[in-house]
Amino acid sequence: MSLQEQLHELFLLDQQLRGLRNRLDAGQSRQRAQQNKLVQLQQQQQELSHQLRQTQVNAQTLEKQSGEMEARINELRGRMNNVTSNKEYSALLVEVNTLKVDKSKIEDQALEQMNEVDTLKQRVTDIEQKIDDQKKLVSGADNEVDSARAEVGDRLDEVASKRQAAAEKVPADARAVFERLADSYEGEALAEVEEANRRRMEYNCGGCYMSLPIERVNGIMMRTNELVTCPNCNRILYMKPELKSALSGAK
Ligand SMILES: [Zn+2]
Structure with a gap:
């Protein structure tokens, strides 16, 4: 896992x-x-x-x-x-x-x-x-x-x-980040990456609805053992497996 x-x-x-x-x-x-x-x-x-x-x-x-x-x-x-x-x-x-x-x-x-x-x-x-x-x-x-x-x-x-x-x-450092976010966002420590427009490579944070730099989206795709956060609200970003496989299939 x-x-x-x-x-x-x-x-x-x-x-x-x-x-x-x-x-x-x-x-x-x-x-x-x-x-x-x-x-x-x-x-x-x-x-x-x-x-x-x-x-x-x-x-x-x-x-x-x-x-x-x-x-x-x-x-x-x-x-x-x-x-x-x-x-x-x-x-x-x-x-x-x-x-x-x-x-x-x-x-x-x-x-x-x-x-x-x-x-x-x-x-x-x-x-x-x-x-x-x-x-x-x-x-x-x-x-x-x-x-x-x-x-x-x-x-x-x-x-x-x-x-x-x-x-x-979960490793201690990532776990500490998670617990802190869960406390301040009443359980909403993770935010789902939402696809706004695939062709234009536009993605939003499902927590704060701000648009995400494409490097962050790529980070989630490529480095699954790294913790990637939203630059605006700091929530840990998560991508649904369906979207993940659709995107890797598209590449
Ligand atoms: Zn956000």
Whole structure:
């Protein structure tokens, strides 16, 4: 196996391994996102429930106050029936009228709080529905992670050891170049030579799409145990066997 072929083998296994790892990672990050959403909704629900209880207490207090005022008014009216002087009667009447005005204000406030209670109850119901829906999404994401782990877990170990074996075949210096490129290009350490125009001998790097000097293309053809890179993006260049044999046949 030539160096170019060894690197290509390593490249394919490296890509497989990255693909498997990405699948696990993607599932886990979706799971975290759905879980965070659920926690947010539960916090909202707690806040709303607290607000609801507070508003219910307010409404009850106001109703109690209004009831006490009502009792006081009735008491004063009873006394008005038994008074003997006009002066005393007028004083009681003023007090009753003042109480009536205050009571009406309290009743307005109580009504306002009752309406607020209804609104809050509806909002709590809505958010509880959202929480139920979100719990389904969370358990869907959990299942996805479990099945990805079950499916990918064994293959991950298998592919990782194959990649290790392939890497060990590659000479240390070429291997270091490969690993560095694979890290900076997220696995795209190799780029395929793309044929733009055979007659005009125009070839591009499949990684950065810049045109390649013909010496590089010839280098890949002639010196298969050398590492040939793209002068623009530095990726290791690779040529498909079909193109290779077509080109050597053409010569
Ligand atoms: Zn390039």
